[in-house]
Amino acid sequence: MEPTPTNHLLAKSSGVAKRIIPCLDVKDGRTVKGVNFVDLRDAGDPVELAWQYSEQEADELVFLDITATHEKRKTTIDMVKNVARQVNIPFTIGGGIKEIADAEILLNSGADKISINSAAVRRPELIDELASAFGIQFVVLAVDTRFVDGDAYVFLNGGRLKTNIRTEEWIKEAESRGAGEILLTSMDHDGTKNGFDIPFLTRINNSLRIPVIASGGAGKAQHFVDVFQQSNVDAALAASVFHYGEINIPELKNLLRGSGIDVR
């Protein structure tokens, strides 16, 4: 796909700051990935972790809820309310949202945005429905992508199930249906700590008029500088490098600032 020429006018310094987004995986109201924070009383408490990140000047948070059973959804909703009570930055919650009612209860509990993934692939109209019910700014489309024989395909179920859907086509369709933001996880890079998939993120970012959140591959602070400078994405997300304290957010922000990137 050819980049849209006008998108080269998307100035590096539009005024809006590039966002740093820690991602927390939660199950039944508890964080599931290992967390290694020195000052944490309870590393499994997503609310305390979220508060720590807001104090460190993270710009936004994403919670991916992998709660298995429907009965436990109330635990998730209580967690969302507690995060909204304690934390003074925006947050997105994803996982288990299949219809308007699922999203509505999360938004009414203080979530700023909801993220959808497999449910939107299975029923794309979900994007239109959520956008018209709540506005496009509430709808984040999360996409897990992996290259197979040189082409990027959408994967489901946390990257385990390949589809025949081309990632670029799906993202363009989602934008036209009313996705307000794209959270793009490169499965080929996820967990490698070798950096973000800059060529692919650049191509996607240049083809869209909505913000892109880069995900997958962050291993060191310089990777964030690289992804913002080279692909001009709007935000970058990571989990373990923040949870294990391998990257300290205030230091990361200083590095970005020193590299001429607008950050809060």
Next chain:
Amino acid sequence: MSNNKSIGIVNYGAGNIFSLTAALDRIALPYGMVNTIADFDSHSHIIIPGVGHAGAAMDKLRHSGLVPAIKALTKPVLGICVGMQLLSEHSEEGNVDLLGLIPINTLHFAGRIELKVPHIGWNRALISRQHPLFDGIAPDAYFYFVHSYFLEYNENFTIAKTEYGTTFSAAIQQDNFIGVQFHPEKSGKEGEKLLSNFSKL
């Protein structure tokens, strides 16, 4: 009116107010809901929240029956996001006439700027006129924005401006009516400071 400070939140059904009440709780400001005209008397300050579609929000506000009472208010009023846009004359969103308390218009970013729309994220509110709303806040502090429509910049009413492909009003004021385009309830410590400053007006 009570002598004690209390924030009345106009409860007209446009978007959730959980995040706003959570922020007021964090800074220990008492608040209550304004559902009827009589409720305005119970509060020293009024907040008009709002998310979503400005035209739809204005419809809901009209149906609430609170419009004449809002226009007659002399106590401090703070409109947030779409609540701010409601203070203006007219919005391109739904091509609808609004409260007309501040004589400027709400316009769409699309077609006017080359940047991505919605404007999502942290951007600087550049103070253009001293106002106690921003006491103790840096003159170029970051706040959290999520919007596709904006209020024009106007030197007579703009107290803070923001650059995003164009210059627009991050905060406006006319008499006792104030509006902020960003979400103070999601804007970290600066946002909480701003809400606290509002309660002292």
